[in-house]
Amino acid sequence: MIDLILVSHGALAAGLREAAEMILGEQENLTVLGLIPGDSLTSFIDKVEQAVDSCSDPKNVLILSDMPNGTPHNAAMVMALKKHTACISGCNLPVLLDVLTLRDEYTIPETIDMACGTGKESIINSL
DSSP states (O other): OOEEEEEEETTHHHHHHHHHHHHHOOOSSEEEEEEOTTOOHHHHHHHHHHHHHTSSOGGGEEEEESSTTSHHHHHHHHHHHHHOOEEEESOOHHHHHHHHHHTTTSOHHHHHHHHHHHHHHTOOOOO
16 A cells, blocks of 8 residues: 655645545545644645654655645755655545545556546536
8 A cells, every 4th residue: 555645735635535535435545644834845845744754654655735835835846855755736636536446456657647637628618
């Protein structure tokens, strides 16, 4: 099973987890971290690193961030370089559901490929 860490601005990560668990049931090995006012990049990196270190193998960790180039994403990228974790940016509920349902059967690269496809397909013009 791939360990997941979901990082976001504010409570978005917690909200995504709550919504996913409403659909799929309680999830194991899913940590959520929200950047709050007063957090610096350095302090948030420390929080993410503690979450990574609590997992059995950093190379089996996938970090999902809410948007590219924000502080949560930047902290995730530091972990990718320092701890060799994997990262996806632009997480939405369909992506999270995909990752949660695929992480037992597929490798991290396979899961990332499928989740990125889902992310692109899940944004539609409904008019």
